[in-house]
Amino acid sequence: GESVGLHLPTLSVQEGDNSIINCAYSNSASDYFIWYKQESGKGPQFIIDIRSNMDKRQGQRVTVLLNKTVKHLSLQIAATQPGDSAVYFCAENRAAGNKLTFGGGTRVLVKP
Amino acid sequence: DGGITQSPKYLFRKEGQNVTLSCEQNLNHDAMYWYRQDPGQGLRLIYYSQIVNDFQKGDIAEGYSVSREKKESFPLTVTSAQKNPTAFYLCASRPLGQGDTEAFFGQGTRLTVV
Numbered sequence: 001g002e003s004v005g006l007h008l009p010t011l012s013v014q015e016g017d018n019s020i021i022n023c024a025y026s027n028s029a030s031d032y033f034i035w036y037k038q039e040s041g042k043g044p045q046f047i048i049d050i051r052s053n054m055d056k057r058q059g060q061r062v063t064v065l066l067n068k069t070v071k072h073l074s075l076q077i078a079a080t081q082p083g084d085s086a087v088y089f090c091a092e093n094r095a096a097g098n099k100l101t102f103g104g105g106t107r108v109l110v111k112p
Numbered sequence: 113d114g115g116i117t118q119s120p121k122y123l124f125r126k127e128g129q130n131v132t133l134s135c136e137q138n139l140n141h142d143a144m145y146w147y148r149q150d151p152g153q154g155l156r157l158i159y160y161s162q163i164v165n166d167f168q169k170g171d172i173a174e175g176y177s178v179s180r181e182k183k184e185s186f187p188l189t190v191t192s193a194q195k196n197p198t199a200f201y202l203c204a205s206r207p208l209g210q211g212d213t214e215a216f217f218g219q220g221t222r223l224t225v226v
Contacts, residue, residue, distance in 0.1 A: 032212040043202055043217030044155070051212055089154060091215075098143050098162055098208060100215055101171070104154040 010107045019077040021106045023090035026071060030092035035064060035075045038087045038105070047075070047088075077108075085110045115139065118203050118218035124226050125190070125197065133188045133221045135203035142208040144186035145215060148172060149200040161186055162208060190223065198225045 013019045025033070031052045036044035048059045050066050050073075057064050063076040073090050087105045094101075116137040125131045135144065143162050147155040147170075157170030161180040175194025180186055186205075190197045200222050204215040 034214050041220070041222075043204075043219050045217070046214040049212065049214055093212065097168060098206075099157070099160065099168070099170070100145060100204075100206075101157055102147070102155040 009104070010109065012109045012111060013080050014111050015082060016079055019075075019080045019084070019108055021075040021077075021088050021090075021108065023073040023075075023103050024071060025073060025090070025092050025103075027092060027094060028068075028071065029094055029096065031095045032093040033064070033066060033073050034091045034093070034100075035062075035073075036089045036091060036102075037084075038089065044089060080108070080110050082110050082112065084108060116203060116205050116216055116218040118201075118221050120221060121219065123221055123223045125223060127225055128192045130189055130191050131197075131223065133190070133201055133203075133223070135186045135188065135218060137184055137205040137216075139205060139216065140183070140207070141205035141216070142183070143206050143215075144180070145204040145206075146170075146176075146178065146186070146188045147202045147204065149202060149220075151200075155202060158188065197223055199223060 034049045035047040037047050038044040048062050048064050050057045050064045055066050061078045065074045087107045089102050089105045091102045119134045145160040146158040149155050156172050158176050159178040161167035177189045200220050202220045203218045206215040
Protein backbone atom coordinates (compact mmCIF):
# COMPACT_ATOMS: atom_id res chain seq x y z
CA GLY A 1 0.00 0.00 0.00
CA GLU A 2 0.96 3.64 -0.05
CA SER A 3 3.08 4.70 2.88
CA VAL A 4 5.61 7.11 4.17
CA GLY A 5 8.00 5.50 6.61
CA LEU A 6 11.09 6.18 8.64
CA HIS A 7 14.18 4.02 9.12
CA LEU A 8 15.11 4.92 12.71
CA PRO A 9 12.60 5.26 15.53
CA THR A 10 15.07 6.94 17.94
CA LEU A 11 18.18 9.00 17.29
CA SER A 12 20.53 10.05 20.10
CA VAL A 13 22.91 12.84 19.22
CA GLN A 14 25.50 14.83 21.13
CA GLU A 15 24.81 18.53 21.50
CA GLY A 16 26.62 20.40 18.75
CA ASP A 17 26.76 17.45 16.38
CA ASN A 18 24.76 17.19 13.18
CA SER A 19 21.61 15.05 13.03
CA ILE A 20 20.29 13.17 10.02
CA ILE A 21 16.74 11.85 9.98
CA ASN A 22 15.64 9.61 7.13
CA CYS A 23 12.30 8.92 5.52
CA ALA A 24 11.24 6.53 2.77
CA TYR A 25 8.13 7.07 0.71
CA SER A 26 6.44 4.73 -1.71
CA ASN A 27 4.03 6.90 -3.72
CA SER A 28 5.77 8.19 -6.84
CA ALA A 29 2.78 10.48 -7.47
CA SER A 30 3.66 12.58 -4.41
CA ASP A 31 4.73 16.04 -5.49
CA TYR A 32 5.48 17.85 -2.24
CA PHE A 33 7.12 16.86 1.02
CA ILE A 34 7.17 18.47 4.46
CA TRP A 35 9.14 17.94 7.64
CA TYR A 36 7.43 18.61 10.97
CA LYS A 37 8.64 18.77 14.56
CA GLN A 38 6.38 17.68 17.38
CA GLU A 39 6.96 18.30 21.06
CA SER A 40 5.17 16.24 23.66
CA GLY A 41 1.44 16.91 23.88
CA LYS A 42 1.47 19.53 21.13
CA GLY A 43 0.56 19.76 17.49
CA PRO A 44 3.28 19.39 14.85
CA GLN A 45 5.16 22.48 13.74
CA PHE A 46 6.45 23.11 10.23
CA ILE A 47 10.21 22.93 9.75
CA ILE A 48 10.91 22.89 6.03
CA ASP A 49 9.38 21.67 2.79
CA ILE A 50 10.52 20.63 -0.66
CA ARG A 51 8.80 20.19 -4.01
CA SER A 52 9.37 17.16 -6.18
CA ASN A 53 11.16 19.22 -8.84
CA MET A 54 13.95 19.99 -6.36
CA ASP A 55 16.58 17.77 -4.74
CA LYS A 56 17.79 20.06 -1.98
CA ARG A 57 16.51 22.93 0.07
CA GLN A 58 18.14 24.76 2.94
CA GLY A 59 16.73 26.66 5.86
CA GLN A 60 18.17 27.97 9.06
CA ARG A 61 20.29 25.07 10.42
CA VAL A 62 18.18 22.57 8.47
CA THR A 63 18.55 21.01 5.05
CA VAL A 64 16.16 18.67 3.29
CA LEU A 65 17.37 16.32 0.59
CA LEU A 66 15.08 14.50 -1.82
CA ASN A 67 16.15 11.51 -3.89
CA LYS A 68 13.27 10.58 -6.17
CA THR A 69 15.15 7.70 -7.74
CA VAL A 70 15.07 5.72 -4.50
CA LYS A 71 12.08 7.55 -2.98
CA HIS A 72 14.07 8.83 -0.04
CA LEU A 73 13.88 12.03 1.97
CA SER A 74 16.22 13.24 4.70
CA LEU A 75 16.38 16.08 7.18
CA GLN A 76 19.75 17.34 8.34
CA ILE A 77 19.98 19.48 11.45
CA ALA A 78 23.27 21.30 11.91
CA ALA A 79 24.76 21.88 15.35
CA THR A 80 21.95 20.10 17.17
CA GLN A 81 20.74 21.90 20.28
CA PRO A 82 18.78 20.71 23.33
CA GLY A 83 15.72 22.48 21.97
CA ASP A 84 15.83 20.19 18.96
CA SER A 85 14.80 17.25 21.12
CA ALA A 86 11.41 16.20 19.75
CA VAL A 87 9.74 13.78 17.36
CA TYR A 88 10.21 14.53 13.68
CA PHE A 89 7.79 13.48 10.97
CA CYS A 90 7.95 13.60 7.22
CA ALA A 91 4.76 14.07 5.24
CA GLU A 92 3.94 13.63 1.59
CA ASN A 93 1.27 15.31 -0.47
CA ARG A 94 -0.44 13.67 -3.37
CA ALA A 95 -1.41 16.37 -5.85
CA ALA A 96 -4.59 14.61 -6.88
CA GLY A 97 -6.96 15.34 -4.00
CA ASN A 98 -4.37 17.03 -1.78
CA LYS A 99 -4.13 14.00 0.46
CA LEU A 100 -1.45 14.64 3.07
CA THR A 101 -0.06 11.56 4.84
CA PHE A 102 2.63 11.13 7.47
CA GLY A 103 5.38 8.71 8.32
CA GLY A 104 5.87 7.00 11.69
CA GLY A 105 8.25 9.56 13.17
CA THR A 106 11.77 9.63 14.64
CA ARG A 107 12.46 10.70 18.19
CA VAL A 108 15.60 12.82 18.49
CA LEU A 109 17.28 12.96 21.92
CA VAL A 110 20.02 15.55 22.35
CA LYS A 111 22.63 14.68 24.96
CA PRO A 112 24.39 17.57 26.72
CA ASP B 113 -5.10 36.23 16.14
CA GLY B 114 -5.42 33.88 13.19
CA GLY B 115 -5.10 30.22 13.88
CA ILE B 116 -6.64 26.81 14.18
CA THR B 117 -8.41 25.90 17.39
CA GLN B 118 -9.34 22.49 18.67
CA SER B 119 -11.65 21.96 21.60
CA PRO B 120 -11.81 20.57 24.14
CA LYS B 121 -8.19 19.81 25.01
CA TYR B 122 -9.19 16.76 27.04
CA LEU B 123 -12.30 14.68 26.55
CA PHE B 124 -13.64 11.66 28.36
CA ARG B 125 -16.20 9.35 26.89
CA LYS B 126 -18.08 6.35 28.16
CA GLU B 127 -18.07 3.27 26.02
CA GLY B 128 -20.94 3.22 23.54
CA GLN B 129 -21.29 6.99 23.35
CA ASN B 130 -20.69 9.21 20.36
CA VAL B 131 -18.55 12.29 20.88
CA THR B 132 -17.77 15.26 18.66
CA LEU B 133 -14.43 17.04 18.51
CA SER B 134 -14.37 20.63 17.36
CA CYS B 135 -11.94 22.18 14.88
CA GLU B 136 -12.24 25.82 13.83
CA GLN B 137 -9.88 27.94 11.72
CA ASN B 138 -9.97 31.62 10.86
CA LEU B 139 -7.16 31.42 8.33
CA ASN B 140 -9.52 31.20 5.35
CA HIS B 141 -7.94 27.87 4.46
CA ASP B 142 -9.64 25.64 1.91
CA ALA B 143 -8.52 22.21 3.06
CA MET B 144 -8.92 20.67 6.49
CA TYR B 145 -7.68 17.36 7.87
CA TRP B 146 -8.19 15.07 10.85
CA TYR B 147 -5.46 12.77 12.12
CA ARG B 148 -5.27 10.25 14.89
CA GLN B 149 -2.06 9.71 16.88
CA ASP B 150 -1.52 6.81 19.25
CA PRO B 151 1.28 6.90 21.88
CA GLY B 152 4.69 6.64 20.29
CA GLN B 153 3.16 6.46 16.83
CA GLY B 154 2.79 8.63 13.78
CA LEU B 155 -0.21 10.52 12.45
CA ARG B 156 -2.82 8.55 10.58
CA LEU B 157 -5.28 10.31 8.31
CA ILE B 158 -8.95 9.89 9.22
CA TYR B 159 -10.81 12.30 6.91
CA TYR B 160 -10.00 15.34 4.86
CA SER B 161 -11.90 18.03 3.00
CA GLN B 162 -10.85 20.32 0.18
CA ILE B 163 -14.01 22.36 -0.06
CA VAL B 164 -17.26 23.03 1.75
CA ASN B 165 -19.80 20.20 1.59
CA ASP B 166 -17.22 17.74 0.33
CA PHE B 167 -14.85 15.38 2.15
CA GLN B 168 -12.92 12.18 1.53
CA LYS B 169 -12.05 9.18 3.66
CA GLY B 170 -8.49 8.88 4.78
CA ASP B 171 -6.71 5.69 5.73
CA ILE B 172 -8.62 4.93 8.95
CA ALA B 173 -12.12 6.38 8.47
CA GLU B 174 -14.08 3.47 9.95
CA GLY B 175 -15.93 4.49 13.11
CA TYR B 176 -15.61 8.20 12.39
CA SER B 177 -17.75 10.78 10.62
CA VAL B 178 -17.24 14.42 9.62
CA SER B 179 -19.11 17.35 8.13
CA ARG B 180 -17.96 20.49 6.34
CA GLU B 181 -20.94 22.82 6.33
CA LYS B 182 -18.77 25.92 6.75
CA LYS B 183 -15.32 26.69 5.44
CA GLU B 184 -13.97 27.44 8.89
CA SER B 185 -15.31 24.37 10.67
CA PHE B 186 -14.60 20.64 10.32
CA PRO B 187 -16.01 18.70 13.32
CA LEU B 188 -15.12 15.05 13.83
CA THR B 189 -17.53 12.61 15.44
CA VAL B 190 -16.13 9.51 17.03
CA THR B 191 -18.95 6.99 16.95
CA SER B 192 -19.60 3.93 19.07
CA ALA B 193 -18.47 1.87 16.08
CA GLN B 194 -14.88 2.95 16.71
CA LYS B 195 -13.60 0.10 18.87
CA ASN B 196 -10.48 1.75 20.21
CA PRO B 197 -11.08 5.51 20.26
CA THR B 198 -8.61 6.48 22.99
CA ALA B 199 -5.99 8.60 21.20
CA PHE B 200 -4.68 12.08 20.51
CA TYR B 201 -6.62 13.75 17.69
CA LEU B 202 -5.09 16.47 15.56
CA CYS B 203 -6.79 18.82 13.12
CA ALA B 204 -4.96 20.71 10.40
CA SER B 205 -5.75 23.19 7.64
CA ARG B 206 -3.99 24.55 4.60
CA PRO B 207 -4.75 26.89 1.70
CA LEU B 208 -5.10 25.51 -1.80
CA GLY B 209 -4.55 27.04 -5.19
CA GLN B 210 -1.49 29.03 -4.13
CA GLY B 211 1.13 26.43 -4.89
CA ASP B 212 2.36 23.90 -2.39
CA THR B 213 1.88 24.93 1.20
CA GLU B 214 2.28 23.27 4.53
CA ALA B 215 -0.59 22.33 6.81
CA PHE B 216 -1.06 24.20 10.08
CA PHE B 217 -2.04 22.18 13.13
CA GLY B 218 -4.16 22.76 16.16
CA GLN B 219 -2.97 21.75 19.62
CA GLY B 220 -4.94 18.54 19.64
CA THR B 221 -7.69 16.86 21.66
CA ARG B 222 -6.85 13.94 23.88
CA LEU B 223 -9.78 11.54 23.98
CA THR B 224 -10.02 8.89 26.67
CA VAL B 225 -12.69 6.20 26.90
CA VAL B 226 -13.62 5.43 30.49
